[in-house]
Amino acid sequence: MSDPSTVHTAPSRDLSVRYILPFFVATFALSWGLLFAMLQYPEAMTRFFGELSVTHPAYMIATWSPGLVGIGLVWAATGFSGLRRFFGRLFDVRVPLVWWAFVLLALPLLKMLGALLNGTPVSELIVLDPLGQVVMITGFMLFLGPAEEFGWRGVALPLMQRTMAPVWAGVIVGFVWAFWHIPAFYLDGAPHTAWSLTPFLIGVTSVGVVMAVVFNKTRGNLLFAVLIHWQLNIAFWPEAQPWENYLNLALAVMLVWIHRDVMLHRDKAETTVVPAF
Numbered sequence: 001m002s003d004p005s006t007v008h009t010a011p012s013r014d015l016s017v018r019y020i021l022p023f024f025v026a027t028f029a030l031s032w033g034l035l036f037a038m039l040q041y042p043e044a045m046t047r048f049f050g051e052l053s054v055t056h057p058a059y060m061i062a063t064w065s066p067g068l069v070g071i072g073l074v075w076a077a078t079g080f081s082g083l084r085r086f087f088g089r090l091f092d093v094r095v096p097l098v099w100w101a102f103v104l105l106a107l108p109l110l111k112m113l114g115a116l117l118n119g120t121p122v123s124e125l126i127v128l129d130p131l132g133q134v135v136m137i138t139g140f141m142l143f144l145g146p147a148e149e150f151g152w153r154g155v156a157l158p159l160m161q162r163t164m165a166p167v168w169a170g171v172i173v174g175f176v177w178a179f180w181h182i183p184a185f186y187l188d189g190a191p192h193t194a195w196s197l198t199p200f201l202i203g204v205t206s207v208g209v210v211m212a213v214v215f216n217k218t219r220g221n222l223l224f225a226v227l228i229h230w231q232l233n234i235a236f237w238p239e240a241q242p243w244e245n246y247l248n249l250a251l252a253v254m255l256v257w258i259h260r261d262v263m264l265h266r267d268k269a270e271t272t273v274v275p276a277f
Contacts, residue, residue, distance in 0.1 A: 015077050015273045020159045023069055024176065027151060031065035034058045035183040042188070053189040054144065063144055066151030066180075073155060074274060082274045086154065089222040089275065099217060103224050107207075107231040110247045114240030127236050137235040145233050146226040152177050152208075153215055153225035154273070161269035166212050167256050169269070174208015175201070195241045203245025207232065209252035216262050220270040 038045050038058055049057050061068075074086045112125045127134055152173055160169035178201045184192040185200075192200070207228070214224050231237075255263075262268045 013078055013082065013274060013276060015073065015155065015159065017159050017162050019073050019077065020156060023066075023073060023151065023155055023159075026069045026072075027066045028180065030069065031062040031180065032183055034062040034065075035187060038187060039183065051189070052187065054191070055140075056189070059187075059190070060144065064147045066156075066177075067147040067149065067154070068151075070151030070155040078274050085275045085277070086150075086273065089154070089220060090226070091223070092219065092221055093223070095218045095221060095224070099214060099224065103214065103227050103231070106251065107228060107248075108234070108237055110251065111231075111237040111240040111244050114244035114247055115238035117243040118240065120238050125238055127238055134235045141233040141235065142230050146229040148177075149222060149225040149229055153211055154222055157212060157215060158220060158269075158271045158273050161216075161266065162271045163266075165264050165266045166216050166269045167209065167263040170209040170212025170263075171205060173212070174205040177208055178204035199242035199245040203242075203248045206245070206248040206252040210248065210255055213252075213255040213259050213263060216268070216270050217259060220272055 035058075038052060038056070042052060045056070045058060046052060053059070054063075071083065071086075075083050078086075115125055116122070156173050156176075157169055160173055163169075164172075181192060181200070181204065182197070184190040185195070185197055187193070211225055211228055214228065215221070218224050
């Protein structure tokens, strides 16, 4: 086991751990700055850019800010060749089938179970009406929230895992990710206004831990982070707040226990942001 007082050094031609603070600061400055403008000057933002909603340009840029900042730091540190290798983490499909099944099925099933606990009829556990709108929203959501993952799991998680065990890195990045959403709870047109904040913080932090497990068991695969994030926003799944948050917590605890050999030991963590090849 590695000495807990040491810090994993960056692989050759990779980002160093000192980029973690600039990542968090720039992400919050860009996103919260835009959301503050939307909250403080709604009339001006509406007049120039249209009605406040999840398709508003300022909201979309704020949502993309973790990914934009992460990509910007990778480019600044490693150039275009580094960016190419960074994006290559999206295309490594050499992953055991069990993780494909987990990523594509686990969260949807938890959402359905959460909806059942909310009293949703079995016949409404898959949303199909109006089908055209559901398909359009689902497609749009693939390009909205999942773009965050170039930052959260693309940069922040592997850097944090150089200094602590994956379970704690997952908790911290997950909580920061959850906390980062808080302005959306006060923004007209955002779905968060209908949810309770505390269960949301618990649930999203838990999903962050789930993602950390998947990340470390799939060699830092970014595609799986994107797919998990997308599953949270797909319009086919029913509303499952607040129960899905507690189910996500139970899932996170179970996965950490099952994979404790990886999650509790820093020397087995995936710490590469930009692969060497």
